[in-house]
Amino acid sequence: MPNLTLFTNKPPFKQPLRKKSRKKIFLRKTCIKFIYLLRFPKNCSHDMKTTQFLFICIHTFLLLAVSFDGQAQTTTICGGTVPDGWVTISVNGNCGANSTEISRTIQDISGMSPGSTVTICGDPAPPAGWVTMSVNGNCGFDGSYISRTIKKVEGYTAESQLTICDSPAPAGWVTTSINGNCGFDGSYLSRTIKRISDLPSGTVFNDPVCGDLAPEGWITKSVNGNCGYNSAYIARTIKKIEGMASGTEEETCGDLPPAGWITLTVSSNCGYNSSYIYRKIKKIDGLPSDTELDICGDLPPANWVTLSVSGNCGLNSAYIARKIKKVTCMPVGTFLTICGNDAVPSGWVVDSQNGSCGFNGTYNSRTIKKISGYPTLPAITISGPSNTTICSGQSVTLSASNCSWGFISWSTGAQGGSITVYPTTTTSYSATCSQGECANTSNTIMITVSSPDVQVSPNASTCSGNSANLIASGCNGNYQWFTSNTSNTPVGYGSTYTTPPLNSNTIYYVNCKIGDCESAKKSIFVTVSGSTNMPNSTGQTICAGKTATLTATDCSGTYKWYASTTSTTVLASTAIYTTPVLNSNTNYYVSCTVGSCESARTATLVTVTAAPGMPNSTGQTICSGKTAILTATGCSGTYKWHSSNTSTTILASTASYTTPVLNSTTTYYVSCTVSNCESTRKATLVTVNPTPGIPNSTPQTICSGKTAALTATGCSGTYKWYSSNTSTTILASTAGYTTPVLNSNTTYYVSCTVSNCESARKTTLVTVNPTPAAPTASASGTAICNGQSVTLTATGCSGTVTWSNGQSGSSISVGTTGTYAAKCTVNGCVSVNSNVLTITSGNSGAPDNLTLSGTATAGVKAANKTITSTQVIPNGVNTTYNAGNNIILSPPFNATTGSIFKVEIKGCGS
Numbered sequence: 036m037p038n039l040t041l042f043t044n045k046p047p048f049k050q051p052l053r054k055k056s057r058k059k060i061f062l063r064k065t066c067i068k069f070i071y072l073l074r075f076p077k078n079c080s081h082d083m084k085t086t087q088f089l090f091i092c093i094h095t096f097l098l099l100a101v102s103f104d105g106q107a108q109t110t111t112i113c114g115g116t117v118p119d120g121w122v123t124i125s126v127n128g129n130c131g132a133n134s135t136e137i138s139r140t141i142q143d144i145s146g147m148s149p150g151s152t153v154t155i156c157g158d159p160a161p162p163a164g165w166v167t168m169s170v171n172g173n174c175g176f177d178g179s180y181i182s183r184t185i186k187k188v189e190g191y192t193a194e195s196q197l198t199i200c201d202s203p204a205p206a207g208w209v210t211t212s213i214n215g216n217c218g219f220d221g222s223y224l225s226r227t228i229k230r231i232s233d234l235p236s237g238t239v240f241n242d243p244v245c246g247d248l249a250p251e252g253w254i255t256k257s258v259n260g261n262c263g264y265n266s267a268y269i270a271r272t273i274k275k276i277e278g279m280a281s282g283t284e285e286e287t288c289g290d291l292p293p294a295g296w297i298t299l300t301v302s303s304n305c306g307y308n309s310s311y312i313y314r315k316i317k318k319i320d321g322l323p324s325d326t327e328l329d330i331c332g333d334l335p336p337a338n339w340v341t342l343s344v345s346g347n348c349g350l351n352s353a354y355i356a357r358k359i360k361k362v363t364c365m366p367v368g369t370f371l372t373i374c375g376n377d378a379v380p381s382g383w384v385v386d387s388q389n390g391s392c393g394f395n396g397t398y399n400s401r402t403i404k405k406i407s408g409y410p411t412l413p414a415i416t417i418s419g420p421s422n423t424t425i426c427s428g429q430s431v432t433l434s435a436s437n438c439s440w441g442f443i444s445w446s447t448g449a450q451g452g453s454i455t456v457y458p459t460t461t462t463s464y465s466a467t468c469s470q471g472e473c474a475n476t477s478n479t480i481m482i483t484v485s486s487p488d489v490q491v492s493p494n495a496s497t498c499s500g501n502s503a504n505l506i507a508s509g510c511n512g513n514y515q516w517f518t519s520n521t522s523n524t525p526v527g528y529g530s531t532y533t534t535p536p537l538n539s540n541t542i543y544y545v546n547c548k549i550g551d552c553e554s555a556k557k558s559i560f561v562t563v564s565g566s567t568n569m570p571n572s573t574g575q576t577i578c579a580g581k582t583a584t585l586t587a588t589d590c591s592g593t594y595k596w597y598a599s600t601t602s603t604t605v606l607a608s609t610a611i612y613t614t615p616v617l618n619s620n621t622n623y624y625v626s627c628t629v630g631s632c633e634s635a636r637t638a639t640l641v642t643v644t645a646a647p648g649m650p651n652s653t654g655q656t657i658c659s660g661k662t663a664i665l666t667a668t669g670c671s672g673t674y675k676w677h678s679s680n681t682s683t684t685i686l687a688s689t690a691s692y693t694t695p696v697l698n699s700t701t702t703y704y705v706s707c708t709v710s711n712c713e714s715t716r717k718a719t720l721v722t723v724n725p726t727p728g729i730p731n732s733t734p735q736t737i738c739s740g741k742t743a744a745l746t747a748t749g750c751s752g753t754y755k756w757y758s759s760n761t762s763t764t765i766l767a768s769t770a771g772y773t774t775p776v777l778n779s780n781t782t783y784y785v786s787c788t789v790s791n792c793e794s795a796r797k798t799t800l801v802t803v804n805p806t807p808a809a810p811t812a813s814a815s816g817t818a819i820c821n822g823q824s825v826t827l828t829a830t831g832c833s834g835t836v837t838w839s840n841g842q843s844g845s846s847i848s849v850g851t852t853g854t855y856a857a858k859c860t861v862n863g864c865v866s867v868n869s870n871v872l873t874i875t876s877g878n879s880g881a882p883d884n885l886t887l888s889g890t891a892t893a894g895v896k897a898a899n900k901t902i903t904s905t906q907v908i909p910n911g912v913n914t915t916y917n918a919g920n921n922i923i924l925s926p927p928f929n930a931t932t933g934s935i936f937k938v939e940i941k942g943c944g945s
Contacts (some may be wrong), residue, residue, distance in 0.1 A: 164189030
């Protein structure tokens with residue numbers, strides 16, 4: 036880096052500039068070119084912040100070496116004053132010739148951010164936009180200077196309230212309280228300030244302002260009383276009027292109207308001690324020329340005149356009421372009569388003195404005339420082409436005149452006496468002549484833009500030797516067709532154009548013409564293709580009521596099927612086409628399209644054979660769970676049975692068809708097929724009647740050798756009794772059935788038949804109990820005397836023994852002569868009678884003595900006195916000897932095994 040040497044009439048000063056230490060140099064009025072980035076005081080004529088080639092302006096021979104080491108920018112000066120944007124941070128002592136100057140260290144604070152603080156020494160007050168936060172005490176080399184800490188509040192938004200010492204509220208802030216003394220010796224005044232600069236227009240500041248008057252752009256709404264630590268200050272409520280619209284009215288207490296406002300009325304005293312004046316004021320800045328107002332106490336401002344002075348007004352009638360008028364923009368040559376001694380506005384002269392005027396005749400009436408100024412008359416005009424309709428893309432020049440006192444602005448935003456415009460749509464233009472707040476607008480001229488346009492259909496195609504139909508749209512004028520983009524000779528007109536026969540690809544062009552304006556030409560490309568061969572197809576034979584599937588071949592493009600040789604309706608665009616149902620011979624036609632070229636059409640015949648007549652069949656009625664055998668007649672070909680009218684599944688191909696088991700009414704369909712043509716199908720209904728419910732019956736128990744009476748219930752039709760579940764032999768057709776004599780358990784079955792439908796069979800069991808064998812009866816004697824009894828005993832019964840005399844039990848006692856027999860009852864079944872016992876009186880009819888021999892027989896052998904026996908009693912014989920006194924048994928007497936032998940000695944005799 037080169038050195039910089041400055042030569043003056045004082046000893047030379049030489050200071051190298053190094054990369055690390057960027058220096059700032061302050062010199063005045065003599066300029067030195069220096070290649071470096073420097074900063075200079077405000078009165079230097081060049082911008083030293085943005086160039087590397089700087090001119091150092093030297094006015095006095097004072098050299099300041101400023102440090103740029105990334106810290107605060109400081110320098111030491113000797114004598115002179117502190118430059119703007121700098122503050123003294125220390126007072127170092129005497130300097131200069133004879134030590135008559137003061138050496139100071141100063142710091143650049145101009146670039147510091149809002150909220151920054153600096154401690155200064157000796158400066159009497161902080162710079163604009165800064166406030167003193169504290170007064171710290173003495174400073175400087177001899178202690179005769181005051182140290183202050185200051186803070187930058189310009190642009191400060193971090194806090195809205197600060198407490199400061201020995202500073203008034205800066206611009207954009209107001210004092211809200213005066214707190215008392217402050218500073219190192221208590222001789223300074225502390226106050227609290229609040230930022231109000233960013234409050235919107237119309238804001239009433241609710242914190243009373245203490246000690247300050249309403250700042251610029253604000254008015255006093257009320258004067259509230261004393262405030263501050265010693266009550267020596269006045270508290271006010273203020274409102275922001277800066278930014279309010281023209282014509283706004285406000286009321287203020289104690290303030291005169293600010294600039295741009297005027298007093299309308301002075302109504303009363305106001306304030307905490309009623310020593311202030313209450314005014315209604317109005318903003319007149321921006322009101323239009325010719326506005327008239329009634330005011331009280333104020334004189335008319337510049338460019339306003341007094342029309343009349345009507346009398347006293349306001350509180351105690353101490354003010355003068357005037358009607359005033361704004362005359363700023365009145366035309367040159369205007370005459371106006373005014374009243375009063377006010378100065379005549381600029382551009383006006385007194386035309387005549389009219390005498391006295393006003394409510395008390397002490398004012399002068401004068402007629403004044405406007406002789407200069409703006410606007411001039413007549414109104415400005417604009418001119419353009421004789422034809423105000425132009426074509427899109429063309430320009431037009433517009434000119435304005437008669438604006439010698441002002442400047443011309445156009446509705447486009449352009450300025451100047453003439454403008455050239457390029458409208459793309461129909462547009463209106465006007466010019467305004469302006470001077471200050473006065474303006475005069477011209478007549479309006481409309482430039483109509485004709486913008487013809489045309490839209491074209493997609494590119495066309497045709498076959499070699501054919502014409503092409505071209506279509507355009509969107510033109511509100513005349514269509515013109517051309518064979519080239521440069522041709523000016525149309526070959527056709529209208530929205531459609533049919534070309535001549537074409538044999539090669541060709542481009543046509545179309546535009547739209549409206550009056551003298553033509554749109555750009557747009558092209559349509561016509562593709563011309565070669566011819567195409569006819570496809571092949573084969574006719575078919577079908578049955579009446581059927582469809583035919585036709586197939587074409589030998590086409591490398593798209594097949595098209597038609598109903599005739601001239602039809603334009605395409606039935607199908609595939610090789611295969613299925614016809615609708617046909618009932619007569621029909622021709623179809625197929626072509627081949629390659630690109631946009633379609634071949635001639637190939638005829639394809641569909642021969643339709645009549646279908647056979649429907650066969651006959653008869654419906655049937657069956658019971659649920661049964662099958663039906665259906666039979667069809669009247670077909671000379673093949674029968675086909677189906678489950679529906681559309682089903683393709685054949686159930687049977689015979690005249691008869693046995694259905695599966697059915698549980699609901701079902702319709703079957705039968706057709707007749709002859710030579711592959713099938714008739715319509717005959718519906719055959721199988722009506723399925725429901726199977727009745729199983730009837731009820733109750734099992735029974737009988738004795739062997741008896742019959743059982745069985746009974747069924749719950750059938751609304753006919754009962755049928757069977758001997759087995761599969762038997763077809765009906766035993767009875769009534770609800771009751773009596774079985775034959777039964778000797779073993781037997782099961783019977785009963786069903787219910789309704790409308791020929793028989794239910795399942797109900798099982799009914801007859802349980803047969805066996806008849807017990809007759810018991811064996813015996814007596815303890817066969818003869819009884821008067822008053823005597825014998826015991827009858829029955830054996831061989833496992834149930835209940837019942838005697839012929841009505842008594843029950845296996846043994847009974849009887850005292851009556853007669854015959855006795857016993858029966859055995861088991862499970863309700865009664866045996867036949869046992870052997871009969873005969874009981875007689877005494878041994879009546881018996882011999883006194885009885886001799887027995889040979890083989891004994893069953894029965895009672897009685898004697899009144901003695902029985903002598905040599906008998907042999909064989910197996911199975913039951914014999915009783917009954918004697919009155921003795922029974923003598925002599926050999927060969929023998930009671931063999933299995934015999935029953937009893938002896939009884941009953942003496943009714945001696």
